[in-house]
């Protein structure tokens with residue numbers, strides 16, 4: 001259980017928060033795709049440490065946009081990639097979701113060193129880290145992701161998501177990076 005956690009983009013236009021008591025997992029993801037996103041947004045200094053990005057995996061029903069929604073933007077690294085939400089006013093990363101709301105999941109992107117959610121419990125995709133990092137906690141993180149999602153589906157909260165509309169379409173049209181852009185951002 002973690003208390004409410006509020007965020008704002010670097011220029012202060014967009015605000016969002018995670019609800020009081022949101023359950024989730026605090027993980028560090030070193031995958032090349034997460035790194036590419038951060039690099040494309042030129043946010044390496046604030047969001048990458050040794051190639052890793054801190055993420056709080058939780059339910060979309062516990063994620064709330066508070067202000068500046070007109071600045072919300074969406075990118076995909078490729079046509080099948082995750083939806084990567086960010087604030088276009090200043091290129092601040094916000095969260096990642098699956099392409100459709102079928103499985104209730106959001107990975108909230110945290111600035112490096114963010115300590116609200118305590119100890120990092122999983123280190124994932126460490127083969128892409130820029131230093132040697134031992135992979136750990138990943139099975140537990142995946143298990144807890146599906147467990148939370150299943151529980152959410154059972155209780156009906158799984159349908160509550162601020163990222164998709166009633167037709168299960170993302171509320172912002174995604175931009176897919178060109179091959180050139182993707183190559184340029186790759187770690």
Ligand SMILES: [Zn+2]
Pocket residue numbers: 009010011012013014087088089090091092
């Ligand atoms: Zn901003």
Ligand SMILES: [Zn+2]
Pocket residue numbers: 029030031032033034035125
């Ligand atoms: Zn990743």
